Amino acid sequence: MTRFLQKTVQLLANILPDPAQQAHQNHPCGASLQGSMFMPAAGTLAAHALLRGMPHPRMNSAVAVAIAPLALIIALSAPAHAAGQNGKTKPLPAATYTAEQAERGAETYKETCALCHGPALAGAFDTPPLTGRFVANWSGVPLRHLFDYIRHAMPLSAPGALSDEENADILAFLLRENGVAASKTPLPSKADALERVAFPHIDPTKNTAPVPK
Numbered sequence: 001m002t003r004f005l006q007k008t009v010q011l012l013a014n015i016l017p018d019p020a021q022q023a024h025q026n027h028p029c030g031a032s033l034q035g036s037m038f039m040p041a042a043g044t045l046a047a048h049a050l051l052r053g054m055p056h057p058r059m060n061s062a063v064a065v066a067i068a069p070l071a072l073i074i075a076l077s078a079p080a081h082a083a084g085q086n087g088k089t090k091p092l093p094a095a096t097y098t099a100e101q102a103e104r105g106a107e108t109y110k111e112t113c114a115l116c117h118g119p120a121l122a123g124a125f126d127t128p129p130l131t132g133r134f135v136a137n138w139s140g141v142p143l144r145h146l147f148d149y150i151r152h153a154m155p156l157s158a159p160g161a162l163s164d165e166e167n168a169d170i171l172a173f174l175l176r177e178n179g180v181a182a183s184k185t186p187l188p189s190k191a192d193a194l195e196r197v198a199f200p201h202i203d204p205t206k207n208t209a210p211v212p213k
Contacts, residue, residue: 091140091198092140092142092196092197092198093196093197093198094180094197094198094199094200094201095143095171095175095180095187095194095197095198095199095200096183096185096186096187096197097171097172097175097176097180097182097183097185097186097187098172098182098183098184098185098186098187099182101168101169101172101173101186101187102169102172102173102175102176102182104166104169104172104173105166105168105169105170105171105172105173105174105176106173108162108166108169108170108173109170109173109174112154112155112161112162113154113155113170116155116156117129117130121174121177130174130177130178131177131178135178135199135202138199139198139199139200139201139202140198140199140201141198141199142194142195142196142197142198143171143187143194143195143197143198143199144191144192144194144195146171146199147167147168147171147191147194148191150162150167150170150171151164151167164189164190164191165189167189168187168188168189171187172187175187175199175200178202179202179203180200180202
């Protein structure tokens, strides 16, 4: 199965169109892809991005629709997170962050993310919003998946350019803007630590989340 997953992920990377060929000069987010280097996603990163409504630096909407079934196969073939021998999944504790992290994240988001995702996280052009469905899709998922996606694929103009600390700050900002209250416990900037906490369950209609203890 591992060899199958490796071959399938490689196939995904090979069939995604080159950004230099797909970008349009009159599309700010598309044009920003020209000349950028694509960093191949490891494991099931591409599948998680597809299934959770995130953009991919070498994918247009037509390609995403065409390979969505393949991404689903990858995701379903991957081992369940925190699953025990009986196949049941143990819920992970909700991620926390500090107000200082969110403030720093707001500045970084403004400088590197707002062009495509919008200043109010509402999305722009073909880029999806970071509220509503985004929240519903990621709720309860180990935060490492979103962290890994951001650090490998974002920003579109320079994937992987941000530090782990900056990416964690952006996550803190996203949590704050989606109704998660700040706490005294900072959000980790290490992937292993983020594997042990989940994106909090948030009511996308009310934009609120349980207050962390």
